[in-house]
Structures are given as C-alpha cells and as structure tokens.
C-alpha cells in the first residue's frame with residue numbers, strides 16, 4: 001500500500017538505520033550519524049546552487065570513501081579526480097540534462113512559440129491512423145520539451161546496431177537482457193511528425209515530401225478511434241506479493257554478504273486493469289503534463305509489445321554537439337512540497353551512487369573516450385521521488401566508439417548491479433525473463449541529428465485492458481527487505497498517478 005500522505009516519519013530510503021535515527025526536515029528518517037563534514041557527493045550537492053547554469057571548476061572536490069571491501073575489489077580504478085584528462089565539474093545545473101543538442105528542437109519550440117503541452121489534433125490523428133493500420137509507432141516527449149514527436153514504421157521493425165555507419169532514422173528499443181547491448185529493435189521513421197511538421201524517410205534521410213505509395217497513402221487512413229493495445233502474446237505475469245519480494249531481497253542481501261557481488265537490482269510487477277474507456281494517447285499526454293522532467297513515451301510494435309514510460313534516466317545521448325550519460329541511484333520519497341535542498345542521504349546511498357559513477361567512468365575509459373567532464377552527485381527530483389545524480393559529458397565520438405560505449409553501459413549498474421555479470425545472473429535466476437524491455441533502453445535514433453537513449457524504467461507494458469507496472473530498486477548489504485518493497489510501491493506512483 002502507498003504510504004499515507006499525512007505520515008510524519010517517512011523512511012529516507014530502504015536502508016537499515018542505526019538506533020537513534022533522526023527525522024530530517026523533509027520527514028525522512030535518517031541515521032544519527034549522517035556524514036556531513038566529510039567531502040562527498042552529498043556535501044557538494046548541498047553547497048552548490050542547483051539552478052546555476054554556468055559550469056565552474058570545482059576546487060578541492062573529492063569523492064566519498066567507499067566501503068573498504070569494495071575499494072579493494074576496484075582498487076585498479078582510480079578516482080575521477082586522478083584520471084588524466086578528466087574534469088570534475090561543480091555546480092553545473094544538472095536539471096535539465098543537456099549534453100549536446102538533443103531535444104533542442106522541442107525546447108526551442110517552447111521558447112519561440114506558445115507552449116504545446118498537449119498532443120495536437122494532428123498528432124492524435126496520425127497516431128490513430130497508425131493504430132488503425134496496425135503499424136508500429138513511437139510517440140515521445142523529451143525531458144523539459146513541450147512538444148511530442150511521432151514516428152510510424154510502415155514495415156515490421158528490424159533489429160539493428162544502434163550506433164552504425166549507416167543509421168536509418170527512427171526509434172529504437174532494446175530489452176534488459178541482450179547478447180549485444182548495441183542491438184535494438186528499430187521502428188523506422190517512415191512517416192514522422194516532428195515539432196516542425198511531417199517528414200518522410202527516403203533511405204537514411206528525412207524529407208518534406210512522401211516518396212513511396214505507402215507514405216502517400218498514410219494521410220488517407222481512417223482515424224478517430226481511441227488508442228488501445230491489442231492483447232499481446234506475452235504471458236500475463238501475476239503480481240509479486242510483498243512476502244515474495246521481501247524474500248527475494250533477503251536472498252540478494254545474503255548473496256552480497258557471501259561476497260563477489262556488491263549490488264543487485266531487483267524488480268517486481270504490479271498488474272492493474274485499465275478503465276474500459278481508456279485511451280493510451282490520453283495517458284501519455286497526462287504523464288507528460290505531470291512529469292515535465294521525464295522522457296515520456298508510448299511505443300507499440302510486435303516484437304516489443306506496447307509500453308508507456310516516464311523515465312528520468314538517460315542511458316546515452318549523442319549528437320554532433322557531444323555525448324552524455326548519468327549515474328542515477330538512491331531513492332527517497334519525501335512528502336509533497338518538500339524542498340529537495342533539505343534532503344540528506346545516508347552514506348550507504350552515497351556509496352551506492354558512487355559505485356554507479358565508478359562503473360560509468362570505467363566504461364568511458366575502456367571505450368577509449370577522453371575529455372570527459374563529470375559533475376558531483378546532486379539531489380534531483382523525479383515525480384514523487386528523489387535520486388542522487390552525476391552527469392557525464394564528452395566531446396562527440398564516432399559510431400564505433402559509441403557502439404563500444406553503449407555495449408559497456410547497458411545494462412548499467414543502476415538497473416542491473418555491480419559487478420554486472422554476477423548481478424545479472426542473480427536477476428535472471430530470481431526473475432526469469434519477466435523484465436522483457438523494462439530496464440532495457442529506448443529513444444529516438446538519428447532524429448534531428450540526435451540519438452537519445454533512456455533507461456526504460458517508471459514504465460509499464462500494456463496488453464489489451466491490462467497494464468503491468470514494472471518497479472525495482474538497488475539492493476546492497478544494508479538493504480531492509482520491507483523498506484525495499486515500500487520503495488517499489490513509491491515507484492509505481494509515477495505511472496499509476498495518471499491511471
């Protein structure tokens with residue numbers, strides 16, 4: 001059950017707190033001994049102005065200590081400040097995330113024209129034409145962008161390398177567990193309705209005029225019916241009961257205590273019924289309205305199924321302006337209206353987020369990408385939740401380097417665990433293949449000069465009248481099973497609040 005909104009002492013997160021834990025001004029329970037004096041990610045987050053747009057070098061910043069056993073295991077990886085050519089930034093506004101020019105079109109739109117917070121009648125018509133004809137489609141709204149875009153594929157989706165020498169523009173979606181992290185299903189942008197108007201694909205370019213009969217015929221397709229997902233052929237999973245999830249968390253903690261793995265991200269599924277008169281376009285629009293920070297999408301194709309997403313997590317953005325990713329970890333769910341600058345984080349969460357940053361640093365180094373800038377971790381808000389986040393940006397890279405980086409990043413330790421291989425094995429043993437595309441990635445590829453891949457979380461699969469909410473969280477040695485379950489309940493609200 002959701003925590004009642006009037007509750008006084010909300011847990012800071014799913015971590016065991018020592019006796020004597022206090023309640024901070026946000027109503028979040030925290031350990032009595034939260035480190036505030038030591039230089040660490042949370043301290044920097046508190047002393048920086050989160051709204052400053054200007055990057056400035058950070059003097060004297062160092063990373064928080066990590067657990068001695070973890071430090072030993074990863075001793076070969078130097079801290080960011082010691083890496084040659086690595087810049088540790090301070091006080092860059094980390095919301096919104098704008099490493100290159102991804103999303104620039106719709107953000108520009110907001111500045112120059114009246115805000116378009118809703119789906120336009122033109123988009124609704126195009127979407128219902130795609131649904132009526134059974135075409136695969138992807139509808140999305142970038143974070144802080146106010147305009148939706150739509151691509152419709154006129155043929156069946158194909159599996160392609162995302163970063164490739166000859167990138168067909170479209171929308172890609174990859175599952176959590178894949179043989180090659182650079183492989184994803186592509187819905188080609190055969191017909192695209194972007195903030196600037198209709199475009200039609202001719203090979204790898206998009207032009208203003210239809211070039212095929214199918215593109216010409218698109219405008220004449222019937223429209224007007226509500227957007228619904230036909231029941232798909234995937235199994236309809238049962239809800240994961242609290243006791244079962246808590247037992248799973250306890251097994252993960254035992255596995256971590258045995259050694260060999262530091263963090264395992266577990267998840268569960270919560271099925272619900274959609275209203276008989278639902279319209280998925282309305283749900284996507286409502287998600288975009290209530291979650292301006294999020295990448296909101298509605299994607300439907302035979303190999304992926306139909307997914308509604310409102311994710312705060314960038315996996316990899318790339319454009320001629322540069323590339324970027326983020327380390328997002330740690331979750332609190334403070335009372336509505338809480339000033340997030342007042343939130344404090346237990347050392348365990350600071351450590352957990354530092355592990356994700358360490359994983360990303362290693363991925364950049366192993367992919368041979370240099371000139372990376374990194375921000376210290378800062379508190380960011382994602383719907384009813386708060387996370388710790390560091391941003392990583394780098395100069396533009398070639399497709400081979402990007403493919404290499406994507407293979408190393410996906411799935412990140414934020415959604416799989418660390419080290420990756422034993423964490424993944426544990427997840428597959430406990431959850432089977434029920435994740436599907438949850439904690440995979442999705443996003444526009446080669447649209448307006450940009451590929452923007454997001455982690456598919458705060459998401460749900462829709463099949464007929466049923467919606468399956470997927471929610472999870474990172475388990476570390478100090479995790480408390482009951483609070484871990486509560487965290488997943490808080491995470492269901494991102495999508496559930498519009499149902």
Ligand SMILES: C=C(O[C@@H]1C=C(C(=O)O)C=C[C@H]1O)C(=O)O
Pocket residue numbers: 265267313328329330331387414415457458470471472473474475491
């Ligand atoms: C796994 C999820 O979220 C991830 C796990 C987090 C955590 O462990 O605190 C925080 C953000 C995400 O990277 C989810 O939302 O389902």
